[in-house]
Amino acid sequence: MLQSRELPALVPDVEIVPASYFAPLDLEAIYGRSAPIEVDLGCGDGSFLVEIAAANPARDFLGIERLFGRVRSTRRKITQRELTNARVLRVETSYAVRQVLPADSVALFHLMFPDPWPKRRHWRRRVVTEDFLAAVHRALAPRGLLRIATDQIDYFREIERLAGQSTQFVISSDPEPRRAPSTFEKRFSQSGIYRLVLRKVSDVT
Numbered sequence: 001m002l003q004s005r006e007l008p009a010l011v012p013d014v015e016i017v018p019a020s021y022f023a024p025l026d027l028e029a030i031y032g033r034s035a036p037i038e039v040d041l042g043c044g045d046g047s048f049l050v051e052i053a054a055a056n057p058a059r060d061f062l063g064i065e066r067l068f069g070r071v072r073s074t075r076r077k078i079t080q081r082e083l084t085n086a087r088v089l090r091v092e093t094s095y096a097v098r099q100v101l102p103a104d105s106v107a108l109f110h111l112m113f114p115d116p117w118p119k120r121r122h123w124r125r126r127v128v129t130e131d132f133l134a135a136v137h138r139a140l141a142p143r144g145l146l147r148i149a150t151d152q153i154d155y156f157r158e159i160e161r162l163a164g165q166s167t168q169f170v171i172s173s174d175p176e177p178r179r180a181p182s183t184f185e186k187r188f189s190q191s192g193i194y195r196l197v198l199r200k201v202s203d204v205t
């Protein structure tokens, strides 16, 4: 592992800075190959992103985060671990899903502990809406997955309701592969975490 003072050389472009935020990313050019891609929406300090990227070298990983300091932490972790299959992009989650990710491109979205906005008057700031699910559907590859975890029961019930009324997803009952816990996942006892995995339904299934 690299020490913090000797960073850049090996993994120079860990943060994606697109030439245009209006054109979809060229993922093959970014990763230098064609591989299934997983996207961690709201990746925080990147702890979870680097663990899943290190454990799955045949897949590519993209962290989406809006806060500069957390993007910087993620960048540092990717570089220190010398991961060639992980990148981070500083952009708002909904915008990334709607505009920046190509259609039919993502094998798996992780939405781990989206900001809960517990006060009713702030609910409209929550990221999961009907439009968001439609955008996720567009960006997912055939049979792709959206994996959600939250500690907020009322937010979870609302996500279940939106998923239940959507014809674009089915609830996946496949057992989840074992994965490293995210930073927030470690904060809550497992019994206080509500989880849902949605599978994209499309004509191609």
Ligand SMILES: C[S@@+](CC[C@H](N)C(=O)[O-])C[C@H]1O[C@@H](n2cnc3c(N)ncnc32)[C@H](O)[C@@H]1O
Pocket: 041, 042, 043, 044, 045, 048, 064, 065, 066, 067, 070, 091, 092, 093, 094, 111, 112, 113, 114, 115, 127, 182, 183, 184, 185
């Ligand atoms: C509660 S933390 C969870 C972090 C991480 N996913 C975990 O499970 O440990 C939510 C993260 O999502 C980021 N975030 C919240 N809303 C966002 C948005 N609309 N676009 C991009 N990032 C967002 C926050 O800055 C924060 O880092």
